[in-house]
Amino acid sequence: MSKYLVMGLVLGLVSCAPPVTPVITPALPTVVPAASPPPALPAPTQTRGPSAPTAEIPWLEANTMFTLTVLYDNIAYDARLQTDWGFACLVEGPGQTLLFDTGGKGDLLLQNMRTLGLDPQAVDTVVLSHLHNDHTGGLASFLAANPHVTVYLLASFPAALKETVRQAGATLVEVDGPLALNGWAHTTGALGTQIREQALVLATPRGSVVLTGCAHPGIAAMVRQAQTLVSGDTCLALGGFHLRDANAAQLSTVIAELQALGVQQIAPSHCTGDAARQAFAEAFGPAYLSSGAGQVFVIAPEK
Numbered sequence: 001m002s003k004y005l006v007m008g009l010v011l012g013l014v015s016c017a018p019p020v021t022p023v024i025t026p027a028l029p030t031v032v033p034a035a036s037p038p039p040a041l042p043a044p045t046q047t048r049g050p051s052a053p054t055a056e057i058p059w060l061e062a063n064t065m066f067t068l069t070v071l072y073d074n075i076a077y078d079a080r081l082q083t084d085w086g087f088a089c090l091v092e093g094p095g096q097t098l099l100f101d102t103g104g105k106g107d108l109l110l111q112n113m114r115t116l117g118l119d120p121q122a123v124d125t126v127v128l129s130h131l132h133n134d135h136t137g138g139l140a141s142f143l144a145a146n147p148h149v150t151v152y153l154l155a156s157f158p159a160a161l162k163e164t165v166r167q168a169g170a171t172l173v174e175v176d177g178p179l180a181l182n183g184w185a186h187t188t189g190a191l192g193t194q195i196r197e198q199a200l201v202l203a204t205p206r207g208s209v210v211l212t213g214c215a216h217p218g219i220a221a222m223v224r225q226a227q228t229l230v231s232g233d234t235c236l237a238l239g240g241f242h243l244r245d246a247n248a249a250q251l252s253t254v255i256a257e258l259q260a261l262g263v264q265q266i267a268p269s270h271c272t273g274d275a276a277r278q279a280f281a282e283a284f285g286p287a288y289l290s291s292g293a294g295q296v297f298v299i300a301p302e303k
């Protein structure tokens with residue numbers, strides 16, 4: 001198994017379970033060709049998550065592909081993109097394109113999208129993880145570029161921010177509990193006590209993907225909630241994990257929790273912290289994927 005994961009990493013590929021799937025990285029003008037595909041491995045014998053998931057995806061086509069592009073991050077990946085404290089990630093899935101968080105500065109977000117050849121007008125849904133400016137600050141500029149979106153924010157957000165959405169002409173959805181955004185995207189609903197935050201959960205052909213802004217409620221808690229919404233293994237967790245102040249013992253606990261939850265690959269960035277990212281890299285080995293502004297994750301069905 002590790003052989004295929006290593007192969008995936010070397011090729012700049014991301015997969016949620018072997019065999020690997022090619023990632024088309026914007027930094028590279030050419031598509032990394034898939035080498036002769038490795039043989040399919042047997043399906044996991046153990047299915048994690050609840051016995052009665054609320055989201056089934058029987059319609060998911062065999063050719064369904066998901067592309068996640070980190071548009072905004074303080075950690076650099078694609079040298080063409082500007083970096084700045086904050087996070088935003090574009091999710092291109094079947095029939096819909098979601099923007100998860102907007103970074104802190106709208107002009108920087110839009111510039112990074114232009115650099116990658118991504119059209120703001122193609123976005124139909126915006127999800128704001130939590131009320132920190134490095135995740136919501138770019139919203140007004142984005143809505144000026146494309147108001148024809150539905151914005152999912154927490155009901156606990158201030159009235160002024162909700163009014164910004166309405167004034168722009170966008171559709172506002174206030175999130176409290178778990179909610180399906182479409183056939184394959186779900187929000188965990190507001191988690192945490194001090195800083196309320198929602199994660200995005202994607203049902204992909206490789207399992208679930210959990211996308212977090214800062215993971216203030218705890219990355220393990222957010223993955224745990226995600227697994228009650230989408231059945232199967234969690235093939236990838238990415239985003240900010242907010243572990244900058246965690247000590248070694250706390251990091252070990254989080255890593256053990258994620259491994260116990262069966263998280264197959266992780267790509268922490270933004271507020272995760274250098275020491276934490278190093279600890280994750282050591283613990284997950286080839287299942288740790290470097291992330292940062294401009295990194296692209298493509299998740300496609302097994303061939």
Ligand SMILES: [Zn+2]
Pocket residue numbers: 086087132134135213214240270271
């Ligand atoms: Zn943040």
Ligand SMILES: [Zn+2]
Pocket residue numbers: 130132213214216
């Ligand atoms: Zn935050």
